[in-house]
Amino acid sequence: MILFVKLLKESAVFAWGSVVSNKLRTVLTLLGITIGIFAIISVFSVVDALERQIRNSIASLGDNVIYVQKWPWEFSADFAWWRYMNRPNPRPSEMEEILRRTQVIETAVFGASTSRTVEYLNRSIERVPIFAVSHDYDKIRVFEIDNGRYFSPTESAAGRNVAVIGSDVARNLFEGTDPVGRTIKFFGRNVEVIGVFAPEGEDMFGSNHDEMVLIPLGFMSSFIDVTGDRYGPMIMAQGRPNFSNDEVMDELRGVMRSIRRISPAAEDNFALNRTSLLTTQFDSLFAILKIAGWIIGGFSILVGGFGIANIMFVSVKERTTIIGIQKALGAKNYFILLQFLAEAVFLSLMGGAIGLLLVFGGTWIASQAFNMDLLIQMKNVMLGINVSVIIGLVAGFVPAYSAAMLNPVDAIRANT
């Protein structure tokens, strides 16, 4: 066994010697594997990063929240948009009815949004998203408040002119001073800042709280019709934990149809959107991206595999003598076969390792330069290693088999 390990080591040493003495040949040979592994693992890492970001974004929207809206999130090629145009928008009273009529929904929130210039003293920020919500918004959306507090029930019910502002808004508007208790101005009204959201960072759907101003729905509805099309009114409904999303959907559909008195034969005049639909759409996109990664990398790996097979044939030729001597001294065919397979795998792993190092370097640069959350996951590293090993085995098999089948006669007169 120890001898075998030593001879495997000899194969590795020989492979390394071959690498060192024929640098250009080896570089050209391993380039295919390197590029292939680089392509596949890069694509997978980017896709993973995107997927992670999207899933986090979706999770922040509430992955068990159903959005009752006029427009559906899913559009197909034959989308008949004109049929949706005349649908009524959700109304705050419908939200209250939903809560009254069903026990399946735990929390429901009405929301409407717009954007305005927000001012503080002589400073202002244009087009700040203003999101008006009913009181239970903090039960549906996940967020933290760094400084200050959320609306009190009285403030929500009375529609007080108070706001919780995003961290970016606070930084740009107040430049280091504490915003809590100060008065900002938008809609031509003075609004007291009662809290600042903790920074959340980039979000795939732009739904983070960093650049937003959150106000009670009652405040906005006191001077704006929040059910107007331009304010994107929506009801966010969250089912009770012991009900599945489908059950909640069914219940919500029934309740909404009853609230709107829709006849059994008529179509819904509202859309029930849920974040899992987005996930499904992205899943197919990611699957396509991954296939593209396999195809691009696959061709390089194929070329690399041929290169390794070629270098292994040279190796077998160069070591005909040693093979013959080993066989003449009793080495079995499988013993020779394993030695050369080990060498092929070693070479392939070397190419793969360089590819992985390039991916590490690339992700580090991308992370630094573009502030991307790129991480190489262990599963991708293992994938790269496994692909390299498999290519080494496949590419090395024929040369190794030819070595194993060599007649020891070639060694007898060899000049060793």
Added chain:
Amino acid sequence: MIRATALYKAFDGKPVLKEVNTTFEKGKTNLIIGQSGSGKTVFMKCLVGLVEPDNGDVFYDDINFTRLSLRARGRVREKMGMLFQGSALFDSLTVEENVIFPLEMFNKTMTKKEKLDRAQFCLDRVNILNANHLYPAEISGGMKKRVAIARAIANNPEYLFCDEPNSGLDPQTAIVIDNLISEITKEFNMTTVINTHDMNSVMEIGDHVVFLYKGNLWWEGTSSEILTTGNKEVEEFVYASELMRKLKTG
């Protein structure tokens, strides 16, 4: 004992061995000599089964080796030791591991300790002392050849084949190696066949010498007889060097 009967081999229709008949006795050092291209190597390969003769047979004691199946040949081959030209040690293995190699490959019954003991015995026999853990690159050419002999006898072979055992050695070391092979042959009662060009070897250890000429067994006899054969081709070979010619003329 190894016996070749009417061995014939041709490549591309050109005969390189023509009806060779001879017997290599047990306990004797048998030398195959002849000019380059005389068929020595093909003869040796036919003996060990690395080349199939077109006609004729090779017998190992009473076993007709040429008629055996591959598996059965393997069993006979386990009784053969081989000393390759230039030692052919494995560079990545230590001296001791080189000697153990054939034991590892052929012998499935010996324990690790028994293998180590056997290797030590063989190394002691060829006077390799305190070098077990050295690598081939760390020892001299003569020592390498001794280690190669130790490896060749590790499996306690009944037949020992040596291909140009003196190649690359200085004359003094060559004589030491020749004598070592001869001693071992007698000590272990092996049938030893040596393929060589070296007349010193012939004179030193040639119990039985076979001279091949253009594929024919031209002459055979002892080392003392070879100087006075009266055969033109043998004499041309034997007295090819100035030294031998001077010795002949006194």
